[in-house]
Amino acid sequence: MPDNGASKAQVAPTTTNGAAAETRRQRMRVLISALGMLPVLLILCIGFHALSEGRFFTGQNLGIVLQQAAVNTVLAAGMTFVILTGGIDLSVGSILAASAMAGLTLSKLPELGMLWLPAALLTGLGFGVVNGALIALLRLPPFIVTLGSLTAVRGLARLLGADTTVFNPSIPYAFIGNGSLTLVPGVASIPWLSVIALLVILVSWLVLRRTVLGVHIYAVGGNESAARLAGIKVWAVLIFVYGVSGLFAGLGGAMQAARLYAANGLQLGQSYELDAITAVILGGTSFVGGIGSIWGTLVGALIIAVLSNGLILIGVSDIWQYVIKGLVIIGAVALDRYRLQGSART
């Protein structure tokens, strides 16, 4: 092959350029996938700011957005654990209602009133563990089990208050629902609800990324059979994630109860599970499990809150809000799929 040398000389420079371009592209891809839906969130914020004649980026409005996002963020954090294992938890809205009812009922007892907060958390944890046990030990599909508890726990929530609204205007720890943590006196403060949500995200991140259990959660979601063969106690991981989801739903119930001083077993938390699932999916967590991050979930929850808030600000009617929110969710996930195509493994 006499022309070998010549062709090699020709090929070499283009290859180097190509490789450099590929490295750049690779870097871009890593950056984009780390940022996830953050650009979408920012574009929405800027867009609403422009359309609402500058009423979006005000201290007061941002406080409202954060407060509105708080409960859904907490539920979505729990949902992230579950979806990372390839499962689903449809019962979080009902568990939230039941926990709020249990907490409020207890808070009216004079001698035990202070214990309402742990009672709400334990109620949530209890229902979550039952979900997890049914799924892990009886090997029932998560969709079916939590669909069942969606209905059953809703019934229990109504039973708890004899199907009435329970009020307690003097509920202890009411500050977590309505107070703010002052950062700079007179200048900046942040609602306690948002502080709790951020703490939940932070703790979730620590568990998922910095503990053995976290790796095991990703492993179970990535390949359950391999996880079992690798000696991971899959049943324990499953009970844990549904337990966490229940616990966080209980926390969400406590947050709602403290904010409203009241709870109604029928209405509270209706279809909250859908917003939580939406936040997780918007955050880029794979529905089949194994891939995703808690930060994505936070961004997803904020997108939902910003959408609700922004559409009200610019005066879109309630009916159209539904339509627009639904389309934005589908569009955002479509964008996400398109974005990930390049990095998908074969």
Add this chain to the structure above:
Amino acid sequence: MNDPILEMRGVSKSFFGIKALRSVDLTVYAGEIHALMGENGAGKSTLMKILSGAYRPDPGGEIRIEGKAVRIEGPLGGRAAGISIIYQELSLAPNLTVAENIYLGREISRSGLLARGTMREGVGPILTRLGADFLPSTLVANLSMGQRQLVEIARALHARSKILIMDEPTTSLSAAESERLFALIRQLRAEGLAIIYISHRMDEVYALGDRVTVLRDGRLVGSLDKPEIRADTIVRLMVGRDVSSFYKKDHDPEAGRGHPVLAAIDMADGQRVKGCSLTVHAGEVVGLAGLIGAGRTELAHLIIGAAPKISGRLELEGRPVDIRTPGEALEAGIAYLTEDRKALGLFLDMSCLDNINLAVLGHDAKLGWVLDRDKARERAERAFAGLSIRAANVGVSAGGLSGGNQQKVLLSRLLAIAPKVLILDEPTRGVDVGAKSEIYSIIDNLAKAGTAILVISSDLPEIIGICDRVIVMRSGHIAGEIRRTETAPLNQEDIMALATGMEHLDA
């Protein structure tokens, strides 16, 4: 010879500046079995995907079929040009019938309704011609791997393909099924089909190949005609260097014979394993041979507690142990390398680092549960160096690695627990020649260090090459045991006789 049916001239393919194929010239004639060999990453699958239409070649090259220049575009392009590909992982829908699978995408309908009867009749003659022992109405889920392969071939014939590309078709077949497949391939050759046969296994290429083409780093490095086909020539072409000792067995077979490490006694699961006992000594490599379905993998699963047993007990270093889950087996020092690394072994989306550390995370953790990331990274990097795992860094996801490197990552996870007993189930399946040889020397070194090793393999030359002793299983029982001696090396005939049963031999 007649005119070539397929001619590729100067076909190249690059991805983002990286050349996967460099100006390949390949000529294939009708009525020949053309073996295509090369290490993983040599460009075989790229070449195949160009022929199937999944990839578009770089401009400049030319593909001619029966003398006419063609452009193969889109997933149906290959089939339209008369090329069918049978992938390693078969592409059948198990929930559909044989006929439905063969007609998939080209269903016959009458006024909008599926004409199942016509479709069943349509595939009948082809199935008969291929000697199929199942009906067009059989569900694919009920077929064995060999029968499924037959369905794939029937699909290709049904589409009137003139060129059939087979990618490692015997990977999941038993020896008997492979033999039947070979006979069928020869029959198709006689009928005038051109067959491009991709394989890592030298014995198959000997048995079948009329010509062998070897790819290396995207280049075609040589084509050999039948008389020139020799293992050493091919291996030299494939790796670009001499592989003096392919199978490595330096450990002393006598070293630890007095000291049994693992004894499994009367293990049974009530289905596939019917009362099997075996012993593995320290520093010994024992082969577990047998046909597919003989119960070898099932026996291994019983030993490590991955499946429930109805009888049997285990002794580890002379002491009885009770193992009910794979976790307890790892805890006791018994590690099992699965035969199906993608479905049962690796976490493809997780990093190599996490994959390697998975079994020891708990041991390494600080405060009992906080990950020790420095230790994990160090361990992964040590594994990369020790087993020469080739990947950009320990952080890349395991799914992107070649088969050989994936296998080494999985092996690293097991070695991290420093096992006393290592059970390797098809350790070199889907692994290229270079990595194979490296895995053999890893096994050899572990034996030298005193590990008791049980190797399940359907690759008889491999068993003979690396084992000190072979236990043969047949339909759930231990059929016999053959020990290597100074005077009598292990041989394939003895093993096959035990694996198939003597009556089979007499016939």
